[in-house]
Amino acid sequence: MKIKATISYDGTSFCGWQKQPGKRSVQKEIENALLVLFDQKIEVNASGRTDAGVHALGQVISFDAPDQVSPNNLYRNLNAHLPEDIRVLKTEKADDDFDARFSAKTKTYVYKFYLSRYEHPLKRGREWRINDNINVDLMIKNLPCLVGEHDFSSFVSKKSGKTNFVRKVTSAKINKISDFEYELEISANGFLYNMVRIIMGTLVDIGAGRGGVSKMQEILEAKNRARAGKTAPPYALYLKSVVY
Amino acid sequence: MKIKATISYDGTSFCGWQKQPGKRSVQKEIENALLVLFDQKIEVNASGRTDAGVHALGQVISFDAPDQVSPNNLYRNLNAHLPEDIRVLKTEKADDDFDARFSAKTKTYVYKFYLSRYEHPLKRGREWRINDNINVDLMIKNLPCLVGEHDFSSFVSKKSGKTNFVRKVTSAKINKISDFEYELEISANGFLYNMVRIIMGTLVDIGAGRGGVSKMQEILEAKNRARAGKTAPPYALYLKSVVY
Numbered sequence: 001m002k003i004k005a006t007i008s009y010d011g012t013s014f015c016g017w018q019k020q021p022g023k024r025s026v027q028k029e030i031e032n033a034l035l036v037l038f039d040q041k042i043e044v045n046a047s048g049r050t051d052a053g054v055h056a057l058g059q060v061i062s063f064d065a066p067d068q069v070s071p072n073n074l075y076r077n078l079n080a081h082l083p084e085d086i087r088v089l090k091t092e093k094a095d096d097d098f099d100a101r102f103s104a105k106t107k108t109y110v111y112k113f114y115l116s117r118y119e120h121p122l123k124r125g126r127e128w129r130i131n132d133n134i135n136v137d138l139m140i141k142n143l144p145c146l147v148g149e150h151d152f153s154s155f156v157s158k159k160s161g162k163t164n165f166v167r168k169v170t171s172a173k174i175n176k177i178s179d180f181e182y183e184l185e186i187s188a189n190g191f192l193y194n195m196v197r198i199i200m201g202t203l204v205d206i207g208a209g210r211g212g213v214s215k216m217q218e219i220l221e222a223k224n225r226a227r228a229g230k231t232a233p234p235y236a237l238y239l240k241s242v243v244y
Numbered sequence: 245m246k247i248k249a250t251i252s253y254d255g256t257s258f259c260g261w262q263k264q265p266g267k268r269s270v271q272k273e274i275e276n277a278l279l280v281l282f283d284q285k286i287e288v289n290a291s292g293r294t295d296a297g298v299h300a301l302g303q304v305i306s307f308d309a310p311d312q313v314s315p316n317n318l319y320r321n322l323n324a325h326l327p328e329d330i331r332v333l334k335t336e337k338a339d340d341d342f343d344a345r346f347s348a349k350t351k352t353y354v355y356k357f358y359l360s361r362y363e364h365p366l367k368r369g370r371e372w373r374i375n376d377n378i379n380v381d382l383m384i385k386n387l388p389c390l391v392g393e394h395d396f397s398s399f400v401s402k403k404s405g406k407t408n409f410v411r412k413v414t415s416a417k418i419n420k421i422s423d424f425e426y427e428l429e430i431s432a433n434g435f436l437y438n439m440v441r442i443i444m445g446t447l448v449d450i451g452a453g454r455g456g457v458s459k460m461q462e463i464l465e466a467k468n469r470a471r472a473g474k475t476a477p478p479y480a481l482y483l484k485s486v487v488y
Contacts, residue, residue, distance in 0.1 A: 010365040055366055075362075085365045118319075121254040121329045122299055122370075122482075238366075 004094035033081035053234030062100035142216035156192035202229035248338035277325035297478030306344035386460035397467035401438035446473035
């Protein structure tokens with residue numbers, strides 16, 4: 001039986017979603033739990049890989065479970081065999097041809113940041129601190145140009161093995177969370193390696209005064225990673241949800 | 245020069261605010277930083293003690309600094325000598341007779357909780373998980389009776405050395421943060437040992453069906469700790485602010 005599961009994890013102690021020899025990955029932990037539960041090796045697919053340190057609020061995975069399982073209760077059994085930093089929020093029966101990666105239509109990431117002269121003790125490892133002299137309005141004005149189908153070569157890590165850099169961004173906005181807290185929220189049909197983190201790093205450069213209202217557009221059109229900003233740190237990035 | 249400082253800390257790794265031999269306390273860390281900075285022993289007072297594991301968003305402290313300090317910039321120098329889990333948010337000159345503890349008029353605590361069948365990985369050590377079959381409306385209806393000047397003997401740890409249990413609560417409410425996240429917010433002229441955590445534990449009992457709309461009132465009037473609920477865990481309690 002094909003199972004679709006929604007999971008959340010704290011990425012702090014993982015090398016990322018994907019299995020890597022000798023390292024602690026989310027995929028490996030879930031495959032271990034399935035092995036204990038069903039006494040057989042079951043391969044698990046995710047909507048996409050998350051990097052080391054990146055969190056998930058609503059990552060979606062798929063796998064084949066023995067036909068006798070009760071799909072809606074499976075999440076309890078899985079949680080009993082998972083470490084505290086991974087939780088299965090929901091399990092359900094899916095169509096036989098469902099694949100968490102290839103069936104995904106839209107994924108949404110949020111990048112959390114706050115404006116302050118000092119790191120807040122209770123935000124460590126969860127939100128990125130930005131100096132409070134930044135111009136958030138200017139950051140917001142630079143977002144609309146990202147929406148649409150574009151070649152995002154300027155916003156991909158050089159380590160990416162990909163050759164096709166065209167993705168369709170369906171939404172890009174900054175949500176105000178409190179007086180000094182914000183989140184960048186981006187939805188797309190797919191994301192390149194480090195794409196959200198490079199966009200975030202570039203936005204902060206722009207907000208700090210390096211570029212005007214059309215700076216992001218210029219960088220996008222340049223199709224050159226060297227024109228964009230630094231890669232923002234992983235710990236403030238969250239895979240929020242996946243739509244199928 | 246008398247200094248008033250506003251500080252935030254992650255209580256996870258502390259035995260609480262107050263110095264205890266051989267243990268890591270917030271007070272000790274701040275006094276150490278002052279010793280390094282001014283090469284003299286300076287005693288620090290806080291608006292109130294926070295217990296082991298309890299966090300502070302806006303704790304207020306007071307101390308005497310050498311007269312040549314620049315009060316509004318002192319926070320930077322202090323932060324340079326403090327561990328990451330404590331940050332001084334603000335320093336300012338205060339009247340000579342200012343005392344963080346005795347001058348405090350109102351303190352506000354928040355207790356964060358969320359309704360879920362499983363612990364969320366990203367809320368561990370920050371918010372208390374409550375089963376999602378709880379009646380939050382019933383909890384809210386039980387709050388108004390706490391407001392006013394009352395003997396809170398039912399809501400104090402037996403370990404408290406106090407003999408006067410009368411406190412004046414000026415506000416008690418539950419704020420909805422998201423679909424499934426809430427915070428209990430209580431303001432008072434003072435709090436007894438474990439008072440907010442015992443009120444929170446009692447509220448959850450009531451919400452779970454043990455008592456109706458006047459249960460809290462009955463427990464308050466009983467002036468008997470045994471009638472109230474369990475002490476809720478410390479990691480979801482935050483000293484939010486202090487008014488002078």
